[in-house]
């Protein structure tokens with residue numbers, strides 16, 4: 820993959836404490852996650868209600884109605900989570916293209932490398948994330 824020779828973005832990325840190699844690795848992580856999640860999302864769209872979730876209900880003593888009801892609810896939750904995760908990843912990749920990746924979207928301080936490795940789509944520093952979680 821070709822490296823981006825844009826001086827302005829690499830300067831800003833340096834401010835975020837990320838080398839271009841780290842950035843490349845994180846981008847690959849995000850792109851892999853996005854591909855995986857996109858595949859899952861397609862399954863939900865194309866085969867809604869067809870997914871084998873019998874293990875979730877153990878198939879024991881469940882009426883058909885209950886099984887379907889549970890399956891639908893599980894799918895709803897999974898779909899919502901997948902959509903959220905995909906939106907986060909897409910947003911992270913966009914920030915990467917714009918040279919704003921790795922900076923807290925609230926206070927602008929650089930996110931620690933270990934936080935980004937654990938959560939490549941992270942958009943807030945730990946302090947701001949905590950505030951958001953409390954507000955939520």
Ligand SMILES: [Zn+2]
Nearest residue numbers: 923926944947
């Ligand atoms: Zn912050």
